[in-house]
Amino acid sequence: MTDRTLGQRGEDAAAAYLERAGMTIVDRNWRCKAGEIDIVALDGTTLVLCEVKTRRTVAKGTPEEAVTVTKQRRIGRLAAAYIQQAGIEPVEVRFDVVSILVIAADRALLRHHRAAFVLQ
């Protein structure tokens, strides 16, 4: 399995998980010039912008560690762009991170970080 399809399958699993947790998926892989938001969802009235990280090993750190401050800032810019483009005015915005660690061909550990970070 290539890294690309691994990431794709991870995002599918994350989306399925978020829906099961009661959220409504609004958008997947929303793109603009500045980059991509993996999953956009609604949790009640809160707009949730979700970054999904999938890894096969922890050799280079856990998946969630990959969401560095630089990446957080980029997601922040993307969020502003999304809100403007979608023409919505959300009551509340939240940044979530879903980390998936694949441990066997048919087995993975999923962790959902609600409000994983705030911008500085």
Place this chain on the structure above:
Amino acid sequence: MRSTVRTSTIRGIEAIPVDVELDVSSGLPSFSIVGLADVAVLEARERVRSAVRASGFAFPNARVVVNLAPGPLRKHGTGFDLPIAAALLAATGQLPSRIVDGCTLVGELSLDGSVRSVPGMLAHALLARETGVLIGPVCSDGAADLEDLEYRPLARLGDLVRDRSSLMPAAASIAATEESPSEDMADIFGHELAKRALEVAATGGHNVLMVGPPGAGKTMLARRLPGILPPLTADERLSTALVHSVAGLDDAAPLSGVRPFRAPHHSSSIAGLVGGGSPPRPGEVSLAHNGVLFLDEMPEFGPASLQALRQPMEDGRVVLVRADGRIRFPARFALVGAANPCPCGFLGDPDRPCTCPPGAVGRYAARIGGPLLDRIDMYLRIERVDPARVLDARPDEASWIIRERVVQARERASTRGLGQTASLTGTALFAACRLSPEARRGVERAARAYHLSGRGITRLLRVARSVADLDGLPRVDRDQIDEAIAYRFGTGGGSLGTCP
């Protein structure tokens, strides 16, 4: 929602009021602090967030902006944690704002929500005494005991929401605790002249330089000086404790009346001695305010460090000039130095010859330098004690007895109402001395014989005044002048002590 909470930041030894304005608005979740904050203040974000959650409150999923006003003032330290957290709770409706209205909040937050002390609580308390209630950590050293201050100690952030009725009344004023110095003058055998001289120095706060061969007892004598110093007066306690507080040191000892005794090592930097750094911190001279600064092996100190002492010795304070203004630290201290007479240590010794090469002795003495030596009131030659006396040792007069005499002498001096002997000048000094005609002639003769400067005469008269106070005499007579002259010029020829 917006809220404002009052706090203060330390500049020098002073607390300056700062307003913490906090705005919670809809938008991308963020937490930012503006207003010339240093790294420690910016780190408050992580501590506040953890402490707010750990205390059972909610951290808003919104845009949080903190402004520290006034803008141009640099803010530093961790004391902003508590006011920022309180402003956040007030802005999000989790804390009724009447609880913090009119209060000054200062304190660092631990991740579990407990409130920690910060340096300078005493300075914050002095400011809060003028403006209202102070809310701060439980462990706040002397600040909580300040008279006329309404202090509300807070163990945890969560305790804020409890009503104001839990306000603790100001505790009774601090009682002087009798400390028992472990080192007593009674342990020193012989050295009667030196002990008498230190008694005079303790009475008037005079500067002393002890010169003698290694092992003669210079350091031993100096270490026992705190034991014969009188306790601090009420005013002195506060000003000395304030310096200790902003330096992050325990202010309990000065508040209970113990005179500071600072003995910095000779490798100390200039900034460490006279103060400096960013933010500016008081140096050893300020920590010795109203007490003693002891410089052991004085010629080993860097020449620049020693010369930096000259200005605080004259002015009784240190002024640091920075791009954003001047900062003053008090530094009224008595200098006590110890030195060998020469590099080998045996110059002037009756038994052992000095083995220093030619020129080395002069260079050694020159390290301290004339202008600094001119500010020394008393030179003591400390000789090795006769072996028979060391072996037949009988306990000598105990420190507390000497101290009793010093306290009485200081009381006599204070009834004159002219201020401390060590800072008397001009007409006030002459009025205090009330020289007899014979004493006056003695001073004149000594001034001509030793080419005394105006400062030299002033310093001579101050020492003579202390001798008279110790002996219970209202006027300074010939004997006291002679004793003062002996302290200044009595040491053996060619040694460090006679350099001026």
